[in-house]
Amino acid sequence: MNDTAKLEKLAREHGTPVMVIDHERIRENYRAFRESLPRVQAYYAVKANSEPAIIKTLYDMGVSFDVASFPEFMIVYENIKKLPKKERQDFIWDKIIYANTIKQKETLEELDPYKPLVTYDNAEELKKIKRHCPHGGVVLRIKVPNTGSMVELSSKFGADPGEAVDLVLEALNIGLVVEGLSFHVGSQCNNFENYMQALQLAASIFKESESRGHKIKILDIGGGFPVKYNSKVKSFQTLARKLNTEFKRLFPEDIELLAEPGRFLVANSGTLITKIIGKASRSGKPCYYLDDGVYHTFSGIVFDHCTYPLKAFKDGEKRVSAVFGPTCDAFDTISVAEELPDLEIDDLLYAENIGAYSLASSTYFNGFPPAKVVHINK
Template identity: 40%
Template sequence: MRRDKHFQLSREAVEKLASQYGTPLLVLSLEEVKKNYQVLKKYMPRVRIHYAIKANPHPEILRVMADMGSCFDVASDGEIRTLNAMGVEGGRMIYANPVKLGVGLEACRDCGVTKMTFDSASEIEKIKKQCPDATVLLRLRIDNSSAHVDLNKKFGAARENALALMLQAKQAGLDIAGVAFHVGSQTVSSDPYLHALDIARGLFDEAEAAGLHLRILDIGGGFPIPEPKVKFNLPEMLKQISARLNEDFPETEIWAEPGRYICGTAVNLITSVIGVTERGGQPWYFLDEGLYGTFSGVIFDQWDFKLLSFKEGDERVAATFAGPSCDSLDIMFRGRMTAPLEVGDLLLVPACGAYTSASATTFNGFSKARFVVWEEVKEEVMPVAAEILAPAV
C-alpha cells in the first residue's frame, strides 16, 4: 500500500516566505487538495463527493474542486451565490442545512438548486412554499459520542419519526428521494458509519413497503485527518464503508459531504513571536495570530494545533501562547511544551486548513492572515521544497 504524506513546509521555506510576505501567513497547497479528493475517489469510487465549503471557502479551493468535477454541500444563500458566480451550476449543489432561511430558498430558485435536506415538519412547509419542485432527503440523527464534533446534537430526525416525515414530504408534493446522515466530525473508525448504514438500510426497506422508492443515500462527512495522539487507518476505514455500500445499497446513488478531509491538511500557518514575558513562573509567548484569527479553530472546532519552532536542543518548558488582541480571552494554549522562544522567532502550524480562516474575524482591527498558494510561490524558495509529515494514507 502506498503511503502518502501531507503538506508541511521546511524551515528554509518558512523563513524565506516570512521574509518576503510577512506574518501571519497562510500557505495553501492546491496539490494537497487534489490529492485528498483523489484518495476519497480511489477508495470509494461510487461516491459522489460534495465538498462542504463551510470548512474552507477559499476561492482557489473551490475552483480546484469544481475543475475536478466535485459537487458542493452548501448551507446558505451566500455559499450558493458564491458558487453560482463562479459558474458552478445548481445541479452540483445540495442545500444541506436542515433549517433554511427564506433567502437561502430564494437563492435556490435563482441558481437552480433543487436538492436539499430536511429533518422536521416545519421545514417541509417552507420548502413546499418556496421550492415546490425540490428533491429532498431526510436527515437522520445518528448518535456517535466518539465524534470530535457531534453534529447530531443539533440536527437529524429520530428514527421513529423518519417514515412519517418522508410520507408527509411526499404528500406535500416534494420528490422524497432518499436519506442523509452525518456521523460527526473527525470520526476515526468505520463502526459509526456501518451502524448508520444498518439504520438507513432498515429505513429504505420500510419506505419501500410504504410505497416510497428511495434512490439516494448521503453518508455525510466526518472523514479524519492526522491529529496529535490519534491513530487510524483511513484506507481500511474507507474500504470497509465502500464494501458495505456495495453490499447493502448496490443500486443506490451515494453522496458524501467531506469538508475537513479535503482542506484540513492543505494549509500551513506561519506565525511569529511578538512578545515574551513570565507570569506565575511560566513563560508567556504572544503571537501575531490568535483566537480571533486562524486559531479560531481552538474554540469553534476544539482543535489541538501543532506548533513547530525548529529550535535546536532538548530543553523544553511549559508555556502559555496568546494572540495579539487586547482581549484576555485571546489565549490559545496553556502548559504547552516548547523550546524557549524569543521575539521574532517563527512558528509553523501544519494541518490548519479546516475551520480556521473560515471563522477568523477582524476583531480589534487586526487583519485576517494573508493567503499565498504554495504552487505559485514555491519557485521563490526553491530549491527548498515542502518537507513531509507522518504518513496518513
C-alpha cells in the first residue's frame, strides 16, 4: 500500500478530520539533530505539540524537554515519575528546563519542590523567583536578532545584551545561582546570521561575567531550526556545521550546550486528512468547505504564519479554488488560491508537514472539537 492509500485507509477507519502522527519521522528528526550537533543536548519544546505519545517517544530516545507552563511540566514529569524517587531530583535539570521567562507566582510555587531550571530576562522576575521558587537554578535569556525568522520572538522576550552581566550579578546578590544563558533567534529561522550574531553576543557575556567573578556553565541556543516546508528553506546540516565551528571558536570546551528544538522534531511527522463537507461556486471560483479550519488544525496559518498546501487524492485538471473551514466565521479561510482538481462533497484532502503549532493551538470554536489524533509507528 502506498502512502496516500494508507492515509485514505486511516481516514476511513477513524473518520475526519484526523491528524496522523508518524513516530518514525520523529525518531529520524532527532537522530539527524543529534548526529549534526553532537555536543548539544536537545530539550524538545513541548509547546510545538504536547501529545503525550510524542513526549514518550522522545523521552525514550534520551531527549530532554523545554516546558512553558505547569501542565506541560507535568506531561513530561509523567515519564520521570517512573524513575526511583532518589534519581528523580538529580535528573530534573537534565530533563526539563522551564523556558518561559514570565511565570505566575502560583506556577513558581508549584515548581519549587522540583528544584527546576527556570529562565528570566528582567529584575522583577528575579525577585519573583527568589520569593516563590528559591530552590530553582536560573538561566538568563537575552534578546538576539530575529531578522527573517517566520515567527519573531524578540519583541516580547529577552534582556538587552548590554544589561546581561548586571542581571547575572543581581541574581547572585539575592542568592540565586545563574547556571546558564539562553536565546531564541525566532522560529523557522532561515537567516543563519541570527545564530552567528547570537553566539557572538553570548560569548562576550560569558567572558565578561567570568571576569567579574561568575562563570556561566550552560549555553542554551533555543529553537528556530528550520523545517524544509519548501525548497527555499536552507539546509539544517549547513546551519549545524556553522554552529559547531562557532562553538569551538567562541566557547570553552567544558560548557554544557543545550537547544530547544520544537518544530524541527515534529513538523513533518504530522499529516492532516480532512473532508469536503460543502461546495459552491462564487464569482466563478470553486469554493470548498472542509471539516477542519483555522480555528482548529489550520490554526498555524494564523499563529505560526505557516501555510499548508492541500493535496487531493484524485488527479484532474487544476483550478484556482478557495478553501474554508467549517465554522460560521468568514475569518475561517484556509486559502483563497489553492490549486485543486474538481472535487465533490465527501472527497478527502490532506496537508503534510502540519505536526507543529497546529493541534497545539486548536480551539473548540463553534462547538467543533479539535481533530482526532492517530499515532503510527510508535
